[in-house]
Amino acid sequence: MNEPKLLLIEDDRRSAQSLERVLKGKGYAVTLADRGDEGLELARTKDFDVVITDLRMPGLSGLDLVRELHAAKPRLPIILMTAFGTTETAIEATKSGAYDYLLKPFEMPELIEVVGRAVAGARLMTEPVELGEEGLEGQAIVGRSRAMQTVYKEIGRVATTSATVLIRGETGTGKELVARAVYQHSERAAKPFIAVNCAAIPESLLESELFGHERGAFTGADQRRVGRFEQAHQGTLFLDEIGDMSAFTQAKLLRVLQDKVIQRVGGKEEIPVDVRILAATHRDLEKAISERLFREDLYYRLSAVVVRLPALRERAEDIPDLVGYFLRRFSREFKITPTSPEADALAWLVEQPWPGNVRQLENVIRQALLLSRGFAVTRQHMETVAAKSSEAAASIGGPAGGGATLEESIDLWLKSAKEGAQIDVHARAFEAMERVLFGRAIDLAQGNQAKAARWLNVSRQTMREKLRSFGLKEEGQGP
Ligand SMILES: Nc1ncnc2c1ncn2[C@@H]1O[C@H](COP(=O)(O)OP(=O)(O)OP(=O)(O)O)[C@@H](O)[C@H]1O
Ligand SMILES: [Mg+2]
Structure with missing residues (x-):
């Protein structure tokens, strides 16, 4: 992947230089402009991944720049730098399409974080996703199986509509x-695509993240904030992990889907929004509905079109x-000659x-x-990796297959969860424990499934299913 290209528009020489130094150090290719009009011209004619601009500059104000540039290139993220006392203007700019703003004086890590997020978000929009076969750049959804053909057909069918897709x-x-892929093939492909991971944002903040808030809406809300719905106006909003949304936020979302207006938290004004919703979840929503964790009416609103992805197995x-x-x-990424795997691998x-x-x-x-x-690449390589990687530890070989022990795996998962990874530690730990248990039992029984099942006090049916699902030895079936 090439280094991301960044345009920095700032008339203060010294501050421009220090920002440039930091950003270059983080691997960005930085272009400088010291006037608003010059910056706009550059951003229009050249390709950048992100634009950072001051609010007050000669030539053209940051707000006007945002308006004009966003109209010309709606998918290009623009970050404003603004001094205290001009935040209302910055908020105005977010409504006009700016990605985010930084309140001066800001810390460098804060800048790096916002820029990183903006670039990652923009790549989601601009990096093409090919269907069924790989293109030269970007990513592909690979697979020619019948199940995947159905998925491609479904994508083609829904892309040109504005229907909500689950x-x-x-x-x-x-x-x-x-x-x-749905977004990129849609009529809204030139407009923004904004992704919100509902499971990654604390419940107390999700509402304001989605709908924004007014100043003073709650403790800590010292400025108004424009939510993702407003930012995604005329574009597409991807609500990832929607199965993890609380009942309260679900109710608010339902209202938006029905009435096509939002209300900021703590606000009375009804703001019309035109947003196409894509939602995703790995959860069993039918079960969640029966347990009253997910609203049935919301489910029906969302599931006008459902794309169901098959499991790899x-x-x-x-x-x-x-x-x-x-x-x-x-191979391309690591710059090594491509090899094929051996047949048994x-x-x-x-x-x-x-x-x-x-x-x-x-x-x-x-x-x-x-x-x-x-x-x-040999089978030996695959097995070594599978046994070692903590991801794979839960599935192939598992803790029993060498590498990490069960405790070590649990520690790893907990650590990743603590760092924000979305993994179901509880489910994984149980699965890993069962893998050890069934693996040991069948070893001790020298492959005799009937014996192992008796010792564990489970049916032979269960024994067979577990062994199969863990990919444990099929040979030595036993009597
Ligand atoms: N059909 C496919 N062809 C090529 N790569 C794929 C395919 N499906 C998934 N991937 C790759 O697998 C990884 C996981 O995919 P993705 O993030 O879309 O999964 P997800 O269903 O959103 O998972 P989760 O529920 O954990 O968020 C990504 O790196 C993605 O590029
Ligand atoms: Mg996902």
Whole structure:
């Protein structure tokens, strides 16, 4: 991936230079402009990934720049730098399409964080997602299986409408990729695509994140804030992990879907918004409805069109294509000669249960490729990686398969969860424990499933299913 290109418009020489130094140090290619009109011209004619601009400048004010540039390039993120006392203008600018603003004096880590987020967000919009086959750049949704053909058809069918789309599927099946593909093929492709991960934002903040708030709406709300709905006006809003939204926010969302207006938190004004909603979840919504965790009426609103992504194990015939795709991609990334996997390595990969789906396969291939150091990727590489990687520890080989112990795995998962990763530690730990248990039992019974089942006091049926789902030895079936 090339270094992101950043345009910095700032008339104060010294401040421009120090920002430039920091941003270059973080791997950005920085272009400087010291007048608003000059900056606008540059941003219009050249390709940038993000624009940072001062609010007060000669030539053209930051607010006018935002208005004109956003009209010309709605997908280009613009970040405003603003001094205290001009925040109302900055908020005005966010309504006119600015991505975010920074209140001077700000700390460098804050700047780096906002810029990083803006660039990542813009890439979601601009990096093309190809369907079914890989293009030269960007990403592809790979797979020719029947199940995936259905998915492509569905994407094509819904893209040109403005219908709400609910994307369902287990973790790592490509829901986010599909959301981007739907957006990129839609009539709103030139307008913004804004993603909100409902599970990653604390419940108390999600409402204001989505709908914004008025000044004084709650303690800490010392400025008005424009929410994602307003920012996504005329564009697309991707509500990821919608199954994790609280009942309260669900009710507010339902109202927006019905009335097409939002109210900021603590505000009375009804603000009309024209936003296309894409939503995704890995959760079992029917179950959540029966447990009263998810509103049935919201579910019906969202599920006018449902795209259901198959689990990888349901389309194992796509694994060779995916493996080839990831090997080519990572070889390019690591600048090594592409190699093919050995036949038995491929056969082994096809047989694995892949509870982490394509994401897990992708991780295993990346690491196996690094391990193989440019030589053929063998089954040995795959197994070593699978046993070691904490992702894979929960699925292939598992803690019992060498590498991390159960406790070590649990520590790893907890640590990742603490750092914000979205993993279901409880489910994983149980699965890992069961893997150890069933693995040990079948070993001790020397492959005799009847014996192992008796010792564990489970049915032979359960024994068979567990062994299969954990990919534990099929040989030595026992009497
Ligand atoms: N069909 C596919 N072809 C190529 N890559 C894929 C495919 N499906 C998923 N991937 C890759 O797998 C990874 C996970 O995909 P994605 O983030 O879309 O999953 P998700 O369904 O949103 O998972 P989660 O529920 O955990 O958020 C990404 O790196 C994505 O590029
Ligand atoms: Mg996702």
